[in-house]
Amino acid sequence: MWQNSPLPRERFGLRFLTSAEWNPVTRQFGALPFLFGTLLTSFIALLLAVPVSLGIAIFLAELAPAWLRQPLGFVVELLAAVPSVVYGLWGLYVFVPTLVKPFGQLLNATLGFVPLFEGPVFGPSRLAAALVLTIMILPTISAVSRDVLRAIPPAQREAALALGATRWEMISQVLLPYGASGILGAVILGLGRALGETIAVTMVIGNNLDLTASLLHPGYTMASLIANEFSEATYDLYVQSLIQIGFVLFALTLLLNLIARLLVWRVARRAPAEARA
Numbered sequence: 259m260w261q262n263s264p265l266p267r268e269r270f271g272l273r274f275l276t277s278a279e280w281n282p283v284t285r286q287f288g289a290l291p292f293l294f295g296t297l298l299t300s301f302i303a304l305l306l307a308v309p310v311s312l313g314i315a316i317f318l319a320e321l322a323p324a325w326l327r328q329p330l331g332f333v334v335e336l337l338a339a340v341p342s343v344v345y346g347l348w349g350l351y352v353f354v355p356t357l358v359k360p361f362g363q364l365l366n367a368t369l370g371f372v373p374l375f376e377g378p379v380f381g382p383s384r385l386a387a388a389l390v391l392t393i394m395i396l397p398t399i400s401a402v403s404r405d406v407l408r409a410i411p412p413a414q415r416e417a418a419l420a421l422g423a424t425r426w427e428m429i430s431q432v433l434l435p436y437g438a439s440g441i442l443g444a445v446i447l448g449l450g451r452a453l454g455e456t457i458a459v460t461m462v463i464g465n466n467l468d469l470t471a472s473l474l475h476p477g478y479t480m481a482s483l484i485a486n487e488f489s490e491a492t493y494d495l496y497v498q499s500l501i502q503i504g505f506v507l508f509a510l511t512l513l514l515n516l517i518a519r520l521l522v523w524r525v526a527r528r529a530p531a532e533a534r535a
Contacts, residue, residue, distance in 0.1 A: 263502040265495045274502065278469050280483075282491075287499040289506055291469050295477040296507070299384055299459065300452040302473070303391035308445055311396050312434075315403035315441075320429055331404065338397035346461035349390040350382070354462055358386045362474045376472040382464035385473040390462050391455060395448035402447060406440030407433055439522045446518040453511050456481040480507040 266274050266287060277288025318331050362385055365375040410433055418428040434441070464476020465486055480503050491497040 263498040263505060265498045266502045269495070274499075275506070278467075280467055282487075282496050285493075285495055287495070289480070289503055291467050292478050292480040292483050292503060293506065293510070294469060295384060295463070296453060296479040296481070296510070298473075298477075299388045299391055299463070299479060300449060302384075302388035303395060303452045304445065304449060306388070306392040307395050307399060307448060310392075311399035311444075311448070312403060312441070314396070314400040315407055316429055318400070318404045319407035320425070320433070331401075334397050334400050334404075336397075338401060342394070342455060342457045343461075345390055345394055346458035349386065349458060349462040353390065354381045354386050358383070358389060358462075361385075366474060373471040374473050376470065377474060379474050380464060380476055382462050382476055383474050384463060384477040387459045387463035387477070387479070388473065390458050391452045394455065394458065395451050398451060399444045399448040402444035403437075403441050406437040406444065409440070410436050442518065442522050446515060446522070449514060449518065450511060453514070454481060454507070456485050460485045480504070480510075 270277065270287065274287065275289050275293065277286070278290045279286045279288045280291065281287075314334065318327055318334070322330060359379065359381040362375075362379045362381075362383065365385075366377045366379050369375040370377055414432055414436055415428055418432040419425075423431065459479055460482035463479065463482055465478055465482060466476035468475045468477050484500055484504055488497075488500050491500055
């Protein structure tokens with residue numbers, strides 16, 4: 259990708275990452291709106307998905323009765339295998355008009371003074387993309403976190419309960435810290451899917467060049483831009499600018515994953531020391 263996109267680097271340099279102008283007619287290209295949209299929707303999706311996913315994982319691993327654990331776990335794993343286009347179609351024709359738009363109107367009516375919820379309210383929007391991404395990454399984080407919790411030796415549970423801990427104290431003070439590195443790895447997998455998701459996001463985000471902070475406005479992500487415009491690129495600078503967007507997405511994903519792996523390594527190092535203490 260780097261070798262196939264020299265023209266935008268030569269013409270725009272670092273301004274390619276800081277410019278908000280994307281105009282194929284005047285041959286001006288900047289990645290900032292798409293970079294912002296990608297980070298915003300992925301961050302909101304993680305913010306919503308991680309607590310719910312952990313709750314599902316804890317229920318499946320520690321609290322669910324035996325007759326419910328296996329079928330419910332199967333349903334969670336099945337949701338992870340649903341194709342992206344199915345999520346996109348469901349989001350566009352069912353989720354957005356029946357839930358996202360009324361919810362956005364409620365947020366705008368009650369919290370419209372906050373930049374995140376400024377109007378006008380659209381159906382397809384960054385909020386719709388973030389909520390669909392939340393649903394898409396929930397099964398991945400839940401299934402991996404459940405497996406992490408189930409892999410913790412039973413002796414850890416028994417020791418905590420023998421010392422008089424309640425079941426919730428055993429889960430929150432023993433199991434979650436013990437499996438923190440694995441759970442963080444599950445979050446990394448969810449983040450990777452959120453950053454790179456293309457079809458479902460393209461169908462519900464609205465695909466509009468909007469750099470405002472509002473979640474209720476249509477927007478763009480880097481992946482949705484490439485999906486929408488690559489077939490329409492008619493000259494070399496346009497094509498190479500889209501390739502450069504792909505390279506930026508790759509570099510962003512790699513950087514965030516390296517940071518996350520560093521966090522996993524630090525958490526994994528700290529856990530044995532705390533266990534010995």
